[in-house]
Amino acid sequence: MVSNMQHDFVSALSSGIALDDAMEIAQTVLRPLGFDASSYDFSPVPLTHDGEFIVPTVYAMQNTPSDMTDLWCGQHYYAHDPVMDASRETSCPFIWTYRGQQSDIMSRILDQRHRPVVDYLCDTGMESGITVPIRGAGGALATFTAISTSRIDIDDLNNAVSSVGYLAHIFHEAVVKGFPPQAFRTPHVRLTARERQCLQLCAKGLIAKEIAHELGRSVATVTLHLTSATKKLGARNRFHALVLAAHYQLLETTN
Known part of the structure; x- marks a missing residue:
């Protein structure tokens, strides 16, 4: 059952609300449930074609250590976070804890690759939480995580799963409408507008000569754009x- 405070949360989250404002509002609801910190991220394309995580285009934290954003995004902790690995395998909210009983999915996921992330979270007291994977159009992935630094037990975590899951989806639907256009473009591959346009026309079955006619450019110029795009994509x-x-x-004309 959704509490009155949660109803107030839904009412306060207007469509397109600024992310930082939404994080503050969410924290007022999460705190009575035993969670004193939170994080949110959004990736239009979460993985490279080789299966490695791409740093998200949107990332926000509330009440976390000042160095956490740099560690996760700048020093690639994000790619070694067991919570993100678990989010690849499920669309359901899940519990994680680094002391006591572990959830089934995290028991399967955890290995030595995750040790730096786990050590950091334990050292900073962020030992338990609930993460909600949220999948969007075109394979986009967002995660919302409620974090506890108190001695919250597994039963309390289980009791909070449905509430956190509900709030996470409401939160995401509100903030995603306010993201700038670049948030929906992967930073992993950067093509020029003309390179993308040539690829888009090529994907429609046009050969270089036809693309050149369509764009009013020479065949040599079109070939140059296609060759450059091919190299950038590896x-x-x-x-x-x-x-x-x-x-x-990159073939979507709205990108």
């Missing part, structure tokens, strides 16, 4: 470039 040939461009959502 593709072996033009067909491979189209496959990779589709993975990174």
Whole structure:
């Protein structure tokens, strides 16, 4: 059952609300549930074609240590966070804790690769929480995490799962509408507008001569753009470039 405070939370989250404002509002609801910190991230394309995590385009934290954002985004802790690995495998909210009984999914996920992240969270007292994976159009992935630094037990975590899951989805739907256009473009591959346009037309079946006619450019110029895009994508040939461009959502005309 959703409490009155949670109803107030829903009412306060207007569509397109600033992310930092939404984080503060969310924390007022999470605190009575035993969570005194939180984080949120959004990735339009969460993984490279090789299966490695891409640093999200949107990242926010509330009541966390000052160095945490740099560690996760600047020093690649994000790519070694067991919570993110678990989020690849489930769309359901899940519990994690680094003391006592562990949830089933985290028991399967945890290994030595995650040791720096686990050590940091334990050293800073952020030993338990609930993470909610949220999947969006085109394979986008957001996660909302409620974090506890108190001695919250597994039963309390289990009792809070449905509430945190509900709030996370309401939160995401409110803030995502206020993201700037660049938040929906992967930072992993950077093509020029013309390179993307040439790839988009190539994906429609046009050959270089037809693309040149469509754009009012020479065949040599179009070929140069396609070759440059192929190299930036790390593709072996033009067909491979189209496959990779589709993975990174670069063929969408709205990008």
